[in-house]
Amino acid sequence: MLRDDLDEPPLDWRAKGLWQPGPPVRASEFAAAGHRLFDGAVSWPALVARRDALHRNIATMAGFCARHGFSFAPHGKTTMAPSLFEAQLAAGAWAITVATANQLLTCRALGVPRVLLANQLLDPVPLRWLAGELDQGFEAYLFVDSVAGVEAIGAALADQPDGPPVRVLAELGHAGGRTGCRTVRQLVEVAEAVADTARVRLDGVTAYEGGLRDVAEVGAYLDRTREATVELATRGLLPDEVIVSAGGSAWFDVVADRLGGAWLPGRRLRVVLRSGAYVSHDHGFYAEHTPFLRSPEDGSLDAALELWAQVTSTPEPGLAIVGMGKRDAPYDEGLPVPLRIRRGAGAVEEATGMAVTRLNDHHAFLTVPPGADLRPGDLVCFGISHPCTAFDKWRYVPVLDDTDTVVDVLRTYF
C-alpha cells in the first residue's frame, strides 16, 4: 500500500480534460459521483483510460513474469501515476523503475519501497539525499556505465562513509546504442571501480535492448549480457544474489528466451524485467511491436487509452479540424488513430476511412472520406501511439468502465 496521506490539491479549474469551474472537488468525490463520459464533467480534448484494459494488462505481464521466473520492475516513467504503481505492486511487481532523480524522489515520497533508477545518478545533491533515505530503509538500485560515474557517487558520499551501500547495476550497452559500456572489458573496469569505492556495491548487470531492430540482434546482445555477467561473477565482482535486468516492451519474449533459467552457477539469479508501456499498450507502435504478436499463446495486451476531441471546423470537403494537437497527443512514434465518432448526441460508430495527417499545438488535421459528413461539435475518439508521450501531456486521466462511467481519475506526476 502506497502512502494514503498525500496532501493532494483537489480538482478545480486547473484540471485540463475535466470541466470544474465551480468550487474545488476532491478526486475521490469526483470519482464517486457516477459521471458519464458525455455528461459534461469531462471536457474536450480529454485523455481517458479504460479500467478493464489497464487491469488486464497488469495481470497479463505479472503472469508472464511469474511463468518465466522473472522479477518485474515496471518502468514507472511511462505513466508516473501513483494509482497504477500501486496496482502494479499489488500484482506482484518487485520494484518500480524510473528514469530521473526527480522520479526517484517522487517514488520515495509516494512510499514505493524499492526503485530501480535506470540511469547514472551523478548529481551530488540527490546522491546525498539518497544515502540518507537508504539509512531509513529505502531500497534503490542505480545504473553505472563508467568509472567516472562510480567516482561521482564515491565523491558525493565521501564524508558519509557509514550506512548502507548505494547499490548499482553495471550497464552493458551495444555499439551505436544509447548508454552502457560498449565492451565487457569496460564493464569489468566499472565493476572494479565499484569494488574500490566505499559505500558503493555492485549487485548485477543491466541491459537495454529496446533500440535494437530484430530478434537476432536482441538475442545476440542478451547473450553478451549473460556472458558478461558470468565474467564478472568469475572475477569475484558480484555478490551471492545477482540481479540481471533488461527493459522495454518490445522484446520481452527474447529476454525470456535468453535470460530465463539457471545459467549463473553458484549464485542466486534474479532476472528483472523493466517493461513500462505494456500497462496502457496503444493503437500504434506497441500494437505493432508487442512480443505477443510473436507468441500469442503467451498473452495479449489491450489498448487502454482513448483521446476524445471535438470537431471544431469542417472548412473544406474531405477535411475536418479537430480540437486536439501536440499538447494532447503523442506524435513521435506515429500520429493518433481515429477509432470512433459520435455525431451530435447520437450513438458512437466506427471512424471508417479517416486519418490524422498533421498536428498543430491544439489542432489535428483529419482527412475524412466522401459522405462521412462530420460536423462541428461531433466527437472523435482516437487511439494513440506511444504511451509515454501520451500520459505526460495530462495531469488527470479519467478512468472509465465499460458503461463509460467515470470510476477513477488517474493523477500523473511529470
Place this chain on the structure above:
Amino acid sequence: MLRDDLDEPPLDWRAKGLWQPGPPVRASEFAAAGHRLFDGAVSWPALVARRDALHRNIATMAGFCARHGFSFAPHGKTTMAPSLFEAQLAAGAWAITVATANQLLTCRALGVPRVLLANQLLDPVPLRWLAGELDQGFEAYLFVDSVAGVEAIGAALADQPDGPPVRVLAELGHAGGRTGCRTVRQLVEVAEAVADTARVRLDGVTAYEGGLRDVAEVGAYLDRTREATVELATRGLLPDEVIVSAGGSAWFDVVADRLGGAWLPGRRLRVVLRSGAYVSHDHGFYAEHTPFLRSPEDGSLDAALELWAQVTSTPEPGLAIVGMGKRDAPYDEGLPVPLRIRRGAGAVEEATGMAVTRLNDHHAFLTVPPGADLRPGDLVCFGISHPCTAFDKWRYVPVLDDTDTVVDVLRTYF
C-alpha cells in the same frame, strides 16, 4: 492585477526541475531564498527562463503594437503562465488569447478581464458557463467559421435568452489552411447566421496567417481579410467598433503593413494582434522566422529559455548521452541547440561543434567534436526551438537574473 488569492500548492517533491525533498515551500519563499542555478535547488534537467529577456520581449512587442496603433492580445497558450499574463497586461495588452475552453476557464479563474478564444466553442457546457460569466462582467470573444458553429452557440443558450451577447469574430481562412471560411461568401453566410441568432453578436473578422510561406502569400491573405471586412461592413453586418485580428509571431510586420491605418470607412477599427511565442522567443524556428529579421529597425527579441541537463554517459568517442529528452524539450520544429557547457564545477564555456541528433523520452544524443572531452556529470545548456512545446513540458520554470540567481518561479497551467 490578476487574482492574488489563488490557493497554490507549495513546491514539494512533485516539482520537476526543482529539488525539494523536504517539507513543502511556498513559491514566494523559494524565490526569495537567493538560490543560484548551481546550488542544488534546481535539479537536472531543468527549463529556466531569463528574466531580462522576458521583460525586454514583452516591452518590445508592446512598443511595436503601440507604434502601429494595434491592440495586443498575446496568445496565452504559449506559456499558460499567470505571471507572464500579468506582465503582458501590465505592459498594455488589451486581452489574452487562448486556444481551448479549459484555457478560457483558467484565464477567468485567474482574473484576466478580457479573453479571445481563437477557436469555435461548440460544447454546450462551457458555452452555458460562459454566458453566466458574461453576466458577471467577463469579456470574451469566440471565433466562428461555420453556420453550424453559430447554431451551436444559439442552441446552447436557447433557454438563457437574456444577458449580454456572446461576441464572436468570423474567421476567414485560406485554401489548404486550417480553420476559417474559405470564401468571402461563406463568411457572409456565417455573419448572417449570427445576425439571425439571439444572444450572439458579430464584432469583427479574424485571420490566421501563421501557416503561410512567404510575405506575398501573407500579404494577399491579409488583403482578402481587409476586403472581406469591408464587405461585411457594407452589408451592415458589423457594429460601430469593428475588431480585425491576425495572429502569430512570424508575420506581424506584414500584418502592420496590410492591416495598419484607417481603411474601414465609417467605423472605429481595432486591429488586434495575437502573437504568443515572442514572449520567450527561441534559438530555433522563431529565431529564423521573426519579422524583426526583415525590419531590424523595428526591434529585436531575445531567447529567454534555457534547458540545462547533465551528461549521464559518454559511451563512445564523439557521443555524449545527456539526461533530457522528449519529456523535457520541444522536438517538433527542430531539436534543442547546444549553447554552453559547464565542466564539473567549473566556469561556463561555449558549446562549440556540438549538436543534438536524436531524443528518446529522457535522453538526448549529443555529438561532440574530437577533444571536447565531455564527462559524465558535466552540464549542457541548450536553447530550444518552439516555445509552445517547451513551456507545456514544465509546471515550474525558475526565472534567473543575469547573475544566475533564482528571482522567481513561473507556474504553468497545462
